[in-house]
Amino acid sequence: MKSNKAIGVFDSGIGGLSIWKEIINLLPYEDTIYLADSKNAPYGQKSKQEIIDLSVKNTELLLDKGCKIIVVACNTATTNAIDYLRENYDVPFIGIEPAIKPAALQTKTNAIGILATQGTLTSELFHSTSNKFTEGVNVIEQVGEGLVPLIEKGEIDTQEIKNLLYKYLKPMLDENIDYLVLGCSHYPFLIPQIREIVGHKVTIIDSGEAVAKQTNTILKDDNLLNSTNNSKHLLYSNADLNSMIRIVSSIKNCTVKTLDF
Numbered sequence: 001m002k003s004n005k006a007i008g009v010f011d012s013g014i015g016g017l018s019i020w021k022e023i024i025n026l027l028p029y030e031d032t033i034y035l036a037d038s039k040n041a042p043y044g045q046k047s048k049q050e051i052i053d054l055s056v057k058n059t060e061l062l063l064d065k066g067c068k069i070i071v072v073a074c075n076t077a078t079t080n081a082i083d084y085l086r087e088n089y090d091v092p093f094i095g096i097e098p099a100i101k102p103a104a105l106q107t108k109t110n111a112i113g114i115l116a117t118q119g120t121l122t123s124e125l126f127h128s129t130s131n132k133f134t135e136g137v138n139v140i141e142q143v144g145e146g147l148v149p150l151i152e153k154g155e156i157d158t159q160e161i162k163n164l165l166y167k168y169l170k171p172m173l174d175e176n177i178d179y180l181v182l183g184c185s186h187y188p189f190l191i192p193q194i195r196e197i198v199g200h201k202v203t204i205i206d207s208g209e210a211v212a213k214q215t216n217t218i219l220k221d222d223n224l225l226n227s228t229n230n231s232k233h234l235l236y237s238n239a240d241l242n243s244m245i246r247i248v249s250s251i252k253n254c255t256v257k258t259l260d261f
């Protein structure tokens, strides 16, 4: 039965685990297969065509493994490749985009910050969403250059990360932002360090919960929900496994493996 198949999730590395965690919390009966393409991280500095090619490679592997739906748990891959994937593969795709809309609708200071990769901030999809919702709002966009490789290495609570974050966030604080949008699935792992810099007056938003809810909606609409399962989770990385193991170690029924893809 198709509903017994797994939810496939991919990212350029371990960042998408922030989304995957929301999915397994909301959908506890579902099996999942997660691909961390850490060997090719970061995607954020690559060309649109390179991001499409890597997304195709990940999608085909998840389809070979029989996945019933694919969650592109990467803003950079979503904003550059999801149209191509939807046109070329006959399976539902869920993407993740920076949550600009709620930030722009709720800001009281009329200033919001967006921290994302270069690939996301320069994409057509990001521009069209941003133009639709941010008229009259001061939007401070910032590329989080250098953050993803450090997160991949597990170097999170370090002075190097704190210095980079301060450099990226200080100009936003100077503009009096009250919302900060995390537009890269790796960045939720930095929330404690970001909070130290921005304080409690700034609301930090990421899209993880919204992606999990949307996955639930589409599975329900397509009669693909698995309601009778003891869920199992297979997580593959094509690079060092340590950071992944650290993140999933407290979660039940996870198998973490190296795979060359």
Ligand code: DGL
Binding pocket: 011, 012, 013, 015, 016, 041, 042, 043, 044, 045, 073, 074, 075, 076, 077, 117, 120, 148, 183, 184, 185, 186
């Ligand atoms: N985690 C990804 C994102 O959400 C990509 C980070 C990268 O590989 O540059 O954009």
